[in-house]
Amino acid sequence: MSADTLQHHLVQPYKSVVSKTSEEYKRNYEEWQPIVEELHERLEEATAEGKEKHIKLHKKRGQLLARERVDLLLDEDSPFLELCQLAGYGQEDMTLGGSVVGGIGLVCGVECMVIASVPTLAGGSMNEASVLKGGRLGQIIYENRLPVINLQQSGGANLEQQFKVFHRGGGGFRHQAILSKSAIPSCCVVFGSSTAGGAYTPGMSDCVIMVKKQAQVFLGGPPLVQMATGEVTDAESLGGADMHSRISGVSDQLAVDELDAIRKAREWVSHLNWEKKGKLPLRHLQASFEEPLYPADEILGVASANIRIPFDAMEVIARIVDGSRFSAFKPLYGVNLITGWAFIHGVPVGIIANNNVLFTAESNKATQFIQLCNMKNTPLLFLQNITGFMVGKRYEEDGIIKAGARFINAVSNSTVPAITIMMGASYGAGNYAMCGRSYNPRFLFSWPNSKCSVMGAEQLTGVLDLIMRQAAKRAGIDIDEETASGRKQMFQSLVESESDVYYTSARMLDDGIIDPRDTRTVLGFCLSVIYNEEVKGGNLYGVSRM
Structure with missing residues (x-):
């Protein structure tokens, strides 16, 4: 008798005591319907990649959308566990998902973290949600020893949120260095402009692939260079894919187009000789x-x-x-x-x-x-x-x-x-x-x-109300019940929304x-x-x- 057969023989299946015809079952099922429908509506909203006019302009340039790039990179019929889809949801000055698509899927049979900036959503620039999401994805990469592929086209930091982005955002580059030291491979495919902080993502990756006549990587664009040094130059000469592939050496592979770049990224994974350290059951x-x-x-x-x-x-x-x-x-x-x-x-x-x-x-x-x-x-x-x-x-x-x-x-x-x-x-x-x-x-x-x-909103509100009344009694102060009731309702509403x-x-x-x-x-x-x-x-x- 095999170990599997023995295990099945010894551990009997659990026998459910729930009847699908019971009123409780029917009530539960009915109450779940609007909840799961709302979830799927919000997740669908999170797949949006910006305004229609920005998407049309992007496609007019002959470029793929972020999610199209992800789909082409992954193996056919690969699962894709998208993470933190609702980052930034309902927050002022945030983009839904932080202008980033991030998740785990199979590339040449290897489980990889795939992170794609969404250039049609605020130019792919980073806001506070982007930074927090990037930090969490980085933690998942490190703890689970996942090869990572960045699909990069970003305007860098949202300068209006410089305080929220700059201080924590730099930790992402430190994290890339730690990944490299830990022999966790990283590849960056640059599809468009990657400026300032965005230049360090390819700069600190193990492998860099740039798309010819599209990718541009520089610490400072032509306007900043002119203002800082007086030098007048164009973007392609300053940081184009051809220059970085032939002169600076920042680029390891020059792709003729986006499809070629994605093919080269898959080729990179195929040569990793990647193996899990943990032994999965047969x-x-x-x-x-x-x-x-x-x-x-x-x-x-x-x-x-x-x-x-x-x-x-x-x-x-x-x-x-x-x-x-x-x-x-x-x-x-x-x-x-x-x-x-x-x-x-x-x-x-x-x-x-x-x-x-x-x-x-x-x-x-x-x-x-x-x-x-x-x-x-x-x-x-x-x-x-x-x-x-x-x-x-x-x-x-x-x-x-x-x-x-x-x-x-x-x-x-x-x-x-x-x-x-x-x-x-x-x-x-x-x-x-x-x-x-x-x-x-x-x-x-x-x-x-x-x-x-x-704790629950009602319990928390009740506890604070009780403490307030005890304090008022000790101080010999009469409570204005109308004011207290209004304050109580406001606080309960706040706790309910925050939970x-x-x-x-x-x-x-x-x-x-x-x-x-x-x-x-x-x-x-x-x-x-x-x-x-x-x-x-x-x-x-x-x-x-x-």
Whole structure:
């Protein structure tokens, strides 16, 4: 009997207890419809590449659009996991997506980060969203050891946002130098003008390809040169592709046109002799894993769209793991937290999922489970739907702070890669313990119903109102109820807007908002990506209040 057959024999599929004909299932499914429709509308909006007149002018010059360049670079039928699509959404002086298309796809069979500036959107110039998005993409490149291909045509920094762009933007060049030192290959294809800071992206790449009579790279364009030195020159002589290929040596390859440039970039990848450092299971490589017993579409019926209404995370797990098989760890202890092992697209994972608030038992259970996953070199998957740790006199006496500290200690010091999915609420220290953004998961995605803040808007507003009343009573001051009520409503509205998933995603507190039905597909791709680097656990022990 093979190991795979034995595993399937020992771990029985989870039997769903949800009826598709129940009123709860129907209500959930119905409530999800406008939420996922809004998501797809906004994601479609994020694919726009500027005003029609700018697009027409760009095409008139014989140039491809940014997304066309990406499509031609990727292998035919390659998946493309686009990241931070809604960066800058709804923010003044920002372009949607930061004038950058960024994501992971296959180039000559190699998983690569592809970053394309959008020249038809504010000239491809960088604003604050561009810088923050570039920083996050750079972190993903480094942590997951991904070759990177920059498709460059940018006007450089948006000078009206120089303060927001200049100080943090320089870190991108430092990051390129670190990538090179770490033997993570980079290629820059220059399709048009790349000025000032934009010149350092090709300047610091391992390989540079420039398009003849289109690409221009210089620290200062002809007007700046004339103003600074009195020298009069034209753009082609100053920094054209031909000059850089024949004289300066900044360019390594001179392409006759954009299609040739993309072909040369693919050729560069084909000669990398790239291999993953992590050893993916054979079942993943051969795509011989089982699909879940239950269709992904059922997630909309088993999970509540309303974060105030709890749902059983096990029903979601059964619809994302191979064969719906899940080996539970301590199923009768700390029952508000589900822990256990499964496979997703043939890759082993340790899953930690919330079913309710965290008590001491749940915290102790999670700490032990994270230790075991590190011993087994098994990646972690956090499925967040958490209002936080339990509060109250009894629980403080029971040592909830110590237990929570051990949980957070384990998450902080765990060295196996983690992926986090926000399925609903993500509040307070529960966000921290369940590997929120500040705990550096390799990838973090949100469902479109999720909300994230220090606590729920009603609870936070109520706490502040109570504190205000207690302070007024101590001071002997009468409260103007009408003013207090107005202030309370304004603050609650503010908290609700700031905890909204589109607000947090616009500020890159996640790597994107996904349709719940795409969760398994996204996880499978991310798990493959993290194995570009060795997956290895480590010692979790720091100071711990036992």
